[in-house]
Amino acid sequence: MTLLGQFSLWAALLVGLWCVAVGLSGGWKQRPEIAAMVTRAPYAVLICLVAASLALWQGLVSHDFNIEYVAAYTSRNLPPYYVVSAFWAGQKGSLLFWAVVLSLFGSLAQALTPRRHSDLLPYVAAVTSAVVVFFVSVMLFSANPFERLPFTPPDGRGLNPQLQNVGMVIHPPMLYLGYISITVPFAFATAALLSRKLDTGWIHAIRKWTLVSWLFLSIGITLGMWWAYVELGWGGYWAWDPVENASLLPWLTMTAFLHSVMIQEKRGMLKRWNLGLIIGTFLLSIFGTFITRSGVISSVHSFTQSNVGYFFLAFLVIAGTFGFTLLYTRWPLLEAESQLDSVASREAAFLFNNLLLVGIAFSVLWGTLFPILSELVRGSKITVGPPFFNRVNVPLGLLLLGLTGVGPLIAWRKASTANLKRQFRWPALAGLGTLFILLAAGMRDFYPVMALALAGFVAGTVVQEFQRGARARMRMHQESLALALGRLIARNRRRYGGYLVHVGVLIYCVAFTGMAFKREQEATLKPGQSVEVRSPFGHTYTFTHLGVSQFESLNRIVTAGTVEVKKDGKPAGLITSEKRQHVDSFKRPTFEPSTEVGIRSGLQEDIYIVLAGVVNGTEEAVYRFNLNPLVWWVWFGGGVLVVGGLVTMWPGGGPLIRTRRVQAGYEATLAGAATERE
């Protein structure tokens, strides 16, 4: 099967190269017959890469340990679902995964794009194929997943224990899907620039794609936080690690684009900025991949260091030069059709929102790269860890949270003083009320207090928007509150889905403040001994060590410490934390012992217990007990964010233009303009 895999990769490379060359020339010369031919090429590339993927999967499932990749990432006793997910667990397999999903997205872009944008499709095929060609080249010339060993080991090394988690089965593909799908908007933007069709057509063509990639990135990032929390055992979910930062960067710029594109749609402004954002987002997705795979910056999440980093660096430079040069050459065609009227306008609020989002992205990128710069300038190495990122980014994040509330309420073009008063009175009171309550309750930590007060303000804005919309419907259509709310969202999914996303963001922010109040306690306990930890919500938890047991399970030997929990003196169940020594089918240890955290989630706080080890091989155990406030709300916030995104992108739901009542003045102007055109 490796032969089939190799052959398929070469075939994909050749078809892809042909598609790039012919697509660009066909589009350039406006030859529809060539264009029609080339728009089918992505399907051929997809077939080749699906064949290659099946070949690799066949190798994994049949335990063909003569394939280096199979021997490095699986073993005979690895549970079947991890054998399947080993496809994207390693460097080489994940490159193939990237290539096959990208060719799928490239094909879907050809199949699903409305015919009115067909002028752009040859270029889109060429650009997506160019990126596929790059990934296939990396595989063929540097990291081939079908490489064979000179011998066949009796068993493989197995999968890294930290990757043996349900989160890791889902999280990397989600993140990859986010990264990969960014290529499609980039391809449409490049197509618009190449074909000089720079009206709003390309923006309409990519709307769903930008939402899809934003959604996948959001899901991937949230699942990544969850995996880090339950699997890494350090008690948190975000450590500003370079690889985590790399996933955040395109999410931030894509979020900026989703806001600024509204200004282009409504007022024909920010055309250059939007194109720049799409090109930048694509480059950041490649940069993230470069960071993860090059080993240029140390990270706990990185793949093994290899020379694929050079390929990515070269591709990054070429793609950046190509994209921005193209943008520069089309600069005069991208004049704004109108200008900003006032600082007190929604356009201005969105601009400031974009400035902050891109500024935060810059700040994260700056912090990630600063160690390299510092070494170049001063010759001494430094570490840029969470204290740096928190100090720089938390104030910016608070400003952004505030703008999340301002943007939706302020009027387009220019807001009058009366409008500002009417819109902001209640939300401002909600924010001030929250601030007063927190101060009265004795909270004095500046950032958490500000975050919660601003969250109160944003919640006020969202509630007010829903309440006004629902009240209007109830009055006009005599609907019940539930029906009015349901129809309000269904009839204007983009707007109210967006508000739901804002709710998700504010829940995130509130939940993040919880970690400022977490409690940690280390204790060594003999069976029967207890330790008490007081939570920030005033509860007293008593943890009693019951004992340590050992048993074999699947592909590991487990040492489990069991703790009885009492909350305010009342029994609250047992929690078990484990040490796992993974072994291959010959019972030989494969990795260092790993920790499996015991977690009990609650609305107020999580109980998080880590078995650190035992004393002299006895049942006397060393534990770390954490009480982590509001963590459950991080996952809930992520869920709301995703639901909001789904509502926004769900097809249909918009009111029909033809059946709509419009103001007489507009109607007259539209009719007049239509007559003139005829």
Place this chain on the structure above:
Amino acid sequence: MPELETPTVGPRHTRRSFLGLAAGSLVAALSLTRRAGAQGQESSAQEPLAGQGATGSLRDPTVVGRSRTPTTANDNDEAIKQIEKRIHCTCGCNLDVFTCRTTDFSCTYSPELHREVVALFDQGKSAQQILDAFVAKYGEKVLMAPEPKNFNLVGYLLPGVVITVGAAVLALVIGRRERRRSLAMAAAAAASPPPARGTVPSAQATPEELDRLRQALSEVDD
């Protein structure tokens, strides 16, 4: 002819005696179980889980990682914890010393660094003095974040400066346009008479603008 084995016949039981025996056994068994349970509760409240007796040994201690030493008061000292959260573990894990020593239990560096912190702390050194001692010994890289001084200030301040300058330029440009526009509108209003009542102002719209207008209208809820 072989002798047939005669079956042993025991005492005969009537149905009544059998039921009586069964009921008696059940009651006896229940009472015994209760007594045993009560004894168990008593004993568990008194002895086996008191944490003072001998603890059991593990079947295979080699699979639990390196042996741990019992926790000391210094391990939970908040001041030491805060210092360790500012020191980078040198094992290459990207974590601070406190997090590494309480998370990566195969790491041998973080316990050693922890002992160094505790030793300096016990000598009465302040947090800053301990950090300075670490920087002197391991270099600036040992800090989780560089001190905000000299070139490092560029790292801390540049993002904020870029955003502030960007915001100021935006506000300035928009403000200037706003003033210019309002002056132009005032001049136009002074030059032309007000429209008659009931007329609709009309302007030539480009197809682009009409597209956007349709789009905007489509988003207005009925």
